[in-house]
Amino acid sequence: MRKRFTLQEYKEGVLSGDRTKLSQAITLAESLLETDLKLASDLVQEILPCTGKSIRIGITGVPGVGKSTFIEAFGQLLVDSGKSVAVLAVDPSSQKSKGSILGDKTRMEKLAGDKRAFIRPSPTGTTLGGVSSKTREAMLLCEAAGFDVILIETVGVGQSETAVKSMVDFFLLLMLAGAGDELQGIKKGIMEMADGVVIHKADGENLSSAKKAKSSYENALHLFPLGENNWSTPVMTASSQTKEGLSDIWETIQKYADQMQLSGFWESNRASQRLNWLDENLQFLLGKFFMEHEQVQELLLQNRARVENGELSPLSLARDLITTFFQFNEKR
Amino acid sequence: MRKRFTLQEYKEGVLSGDRTKLSQAITLAESLLETDLKLASDLVQEILPCTGKSIRIGITGVPGVGKSTFIEAFGQLLVDSGKSVAVLAVDPSSQKSKGSILGDKTRMEKLAGDKRAFIRPSPTGTTLGGVSSKTREAMLLCEAAGFDVILIETVGVGQSETAVKSMVDFFLLLMLAGAGDELQGIKKGIMEMADGVVIHKADGENLSSAKKAKSSYENALHLFPLGENNWSTPVMTASSQTKEGLSDIWETIQKYADQMQLSGFWESNRASQRLNWLDENLQFLLGKFFMEHEQVQELLLQNRARVENGELSPLSLARDLITTFFQFNEKR
Numbered sequence: 001m002r003k004r005f006t007l008q009e010y011k012e013g014v015l016s017g018d019r020t021k022l023s024q025a026i027t028l029a030e031s032l033l034e035t036d037l038k039l040a041s042d043l044v045q046e047i048l049p050c051t052g053k054s055i056r057i058g059i060t061g062v063p064g065v066g067k068s069t070f071i072e073a074f075g076q077l078l079v080d081s082g083k084s085v086a087v088l089a090v091d092p093s094s095q096k097s098k099g100s101i102l103g104d105k106t107r108m109e110k111l112a113g114d115k116r117a118f119i120r121p122s123p124t125g126t127t128l129g130g131v132s133s134k135t136r137e138a139m140l141l142c143e144a145a146g147f148d149v150i151l152i153e154t155v156g157v158g159q160s161e162t163a164v165k166s167m168v169d170f171f172l173l174l175m176l177a178g179a180g181d182e183l184q185g186i187k188k189g190i191m192e193m194a195d196g197v198v199i200h201k202a203d204g205e206n207l208s209s210a211k212k213a214k215s216s217y218e219n220a221l222h223l224f225p226l227g228e229n230n231w232s233t234p235v236m237t238a239s240s241q242t243k244e245g246l247s248d249i250w251e252t253i254q255k256y257a258d259q260m261q262l263s264g265f266w267e268s269n270r271a272s273q274r275l276n277w278l279d280e281n282l283q284f285l286l287g288k289f290f291m292e293h294e295q296v297q298e299l300l301l302q303n304r305a306r307v308e309n310g311e312l313s314p315l316s317l318a319r320d321l322i323t324t325f326f327q328f329n330e331k332r
Numbered sequence: 333m334r335k336r337f338t339l340q341e342y343k344e345g346v347l348s349g350d351r352t353k354l355s356q357a358i359t360l361a362e363s364l365l366e367t368d369l370k371l372a373s374d375l376v377q378e379i380l381p382c383t384g385k386s387i388r389i390g391i392t393g394v395p396g397v398g399k400s401t402f403i404e405a406f407g408q409l410l411v412d413s414g415k416s417v418a419v420l421a422v423d424p425s426s427q428k429s430k431g432s433i434l435g436d437k438t439r440m441e442k443l444a445g446d447k448r449a450f451i452r453p454s455p456t457g458t459t460l461g462g463v464s465s466k467t468r469e470a471m472l473l474c475e476a477a478g479f480d481v482i483l484i485e486t487v488g489v490g491q492s493e494t495a496v497k498s499m500v501d502f503f504l505l506l507m508l509a510g511a512g513d514e515l516q517g518i519k520k521g522i523m524e525m526a527d528g529v530v531i532h533k534a535d536g537e538n539l540s541s542a543k544k545a546k547s548s549y550e551n552a553l554h555l556f557p558l559g560e561n562n563w564s565t566p567v568m569t570a571s572s573q574t575k576e577g578l579s580d581i582w583e584t585i586q587k588y589a590d591q592m593q594l595s596g597f598w599e600s601n602r603a604s605q606r607l608n609w610l611d612e613n614l615q616f617l618l619g620k621f622f623m624e625h626e627q628v629q630e631l632l633l634q635n636r637a638r639v640e641n642g643e644l645s646p647l648s649l650a651r652d653l654i655t656t657f658f659q660f661n662e663k664r
Contacts, residue, residue, distance in 0.1 A: 038651070041647045041648050042648070044645045044648070045647075048642065048643070048644075048645050051642075052642060133647070137647065189521055189524045189525075191524070191556055191557075192524055193521075216555055217555060219551070219552070220552035220555045223549060223552045224523055224552070270642070271640045271641065271642075274639050274640055274642060274646055275640055275646075277646040277647075278636075278639050278646035278649060278650055281647055281650035281651075282622070282653060282654070283619075285651070285654045286618050286619075286622060286654065286657075287615075287618075289654070289658065290618060304607070304610075307607060307610050309603065310380065310383075310384060310602070310603075312377070313376045313380050314606055314607075314610035314613055315376055315469065315609075315613055316373050316374070316377045317610060318613035318614050319370070319373055321614060322614070322617045322618065326621065
């Protein structure tokens with residue numbers, strides 16, 4: 001049985017920067033118990049005025065691109081320049097592989113040992129909706145605890161990129177130079193989400209192919225439309241071994257932050273992210289209530305395959321499910 | 333007051349290919365009245381076994397790219413080769429501009445006069461969720477009426493592309509050659525949705541720049557990952573004036589269809605589209621019930637801005653809204 005604290009105890013602990021209390025508060029937010037969720041929700045509301053001051057950076061790339069070594073080296077650079085850094089991860093598949101859960105801290109050994117860094121393994125929520133909501137809460141709690149930079153890692157192969165994009169200020173895509181084979185792992189559409197692309201492992205024998213890749217991607221990205229923020233996605237090269245290029249990335253992110261704060265996009269983006277979070281939460285909670293209804297579950301179980309194979313109209317089943325749901329509610 | 337028919341009358345009319353009945357059936361599906369919606373839903377279920385045999389093609393591009401002239405010329409090519417063609421449009425903004433509602437038929441004068449073509453202006457639903465669901469129903473009704481090819485036009489500047497992508501077999505993006513300025517109108521991410529890109533207006537003085545643009549985009553697209561279907565997006569040039577390139581586009585689409593039917597992607601894609609439609613409908617209907625509740629509306633009105641400006645946690649408001657909704661339901 002985990003120990004619980006009062007709202008006041010959690011709040012004071014987090015705001016004073018107490019790492020143990022911060023960890024416990026994040027654990028509370030990750031709980032599946034209704035009473036914990038209520039307490040966590042109240043806690044987030046309490047610490048809200050002390051959030052929003054960090055730079056939130058999403059980092060993605062396929063397995064093998066070296067995300068962990070990058071975060072270790074990049075985090076070290078930030079820490080050495082006087083910033084405090086929190087590392088979070090969104091990985092809804094982690095329950096299966098257990099990779100991130102056991103691995104994060106050991107993979108980032110040096111950073112994990114640093115007093116100015118805080119590394120939190122992936123939450124073990126069952127759905128992406130749940131996980132991404134919990135990661136947002138963890139992010140706010142870390143901000144309230146005073147961290148200057150939040151790095152949010154995601155796996156680069158699934159829906160989690162959209163979730164991370166919707167909670168960060170800057171989205172960084174790590175790539176490898178090469179014949180294009182490694183691209184197959186990246187989901188279509190992720191390239192266009194990136195605010196910055198880094199050709200990673202640009203060292204030793206890879207250096208010249210990395211430079212070539214950089215200019216190919218620069219040419220390609222110039223053909224693509226700019227987003228709302230009018231930012232032209234830069235392509236950089238970096239090595240986590242030689243540390244070459246890491247400070248350029250940080251300068252680029254700072255330049256982005258300056259430019260977006262000036263244009264007002266920084267705040268308008270965060271405002272729409274908050275409204276998205278509200279929508280997402282509503283959909284998640286409504287869907288949860290809906291799917292927990294026995295009659296709804298049963299009807300869906302009986303007919304989902306018939307919709308899939310084109311025998312039953314999705315429209316008809318949706319109407320029946322909704323009718324079942326509200327009849328049940330009315331009868332309670 | 334519009335005339336209503338019985339389920340049987342609509343069904344027989346649509347299945348016999350009666351255009352007037354088809355139009356009336358689509359109008360029924362676009363109605364906002366609950367009794368009409370129920371009847372339309374039953375009708376879609378009835379005609380479902382007779383759907384699925386057409387090729388569904390989505391067509392997008394910014395205003396000015398020449399979508400209407402392209403659809404007119406491309407539709408004519410199809411009709412001349414013995415195919416029957418239905419043209420639909422998804423444009424949630426059409427209520428404001430009235431452009432598509434009044435304009436579609438006059439803009440496609442020749443095609444509209446052809447007996448093997450059917451042109452249906454945009455529905456006037458108020459939300460994208462509503463419009464895209466109604467367009468899916470219109471598509472199925474057209475298929476049941478025996479059309480071989482369904483062309484679905486969208487405006488290229490908003491969310492409607494995702495909606496159209498989720499209901500078609502092949503998604504075609506029209507572009508113009510040029511200095512890149514016209515790209516600004518296209519939303520980020522649309523390029524990566526395309527199964528085919530056409531540099532339009534490739535005639536006269538534009539011809540050489542169109543060819544240049546084609547090879548630039550080819551190079552750029554090769555750097556981007558393939559989708560699940562393993563299809564490498566071709567870039568073509570075409571002119572709706574000279575008709576040059578139009579038959580290549582149709583051949584490409586047929587090649588795509590053959591390849592995807594062979595690999596099984598054609599059917600697996602349609603199966604997942606059906607499940608998506610179910611999800612979308614459920615979310616739409618649940619959201620509709622939710623947002624129609626007075627207390628929910630009131631609470632949301634009072635607090636939405638506080639979430640937007642970061643004063644109130646999205647999580648807290650979502651919980652309060654859900655509690656309000658279910659309390660109200662329980663009390664009914």
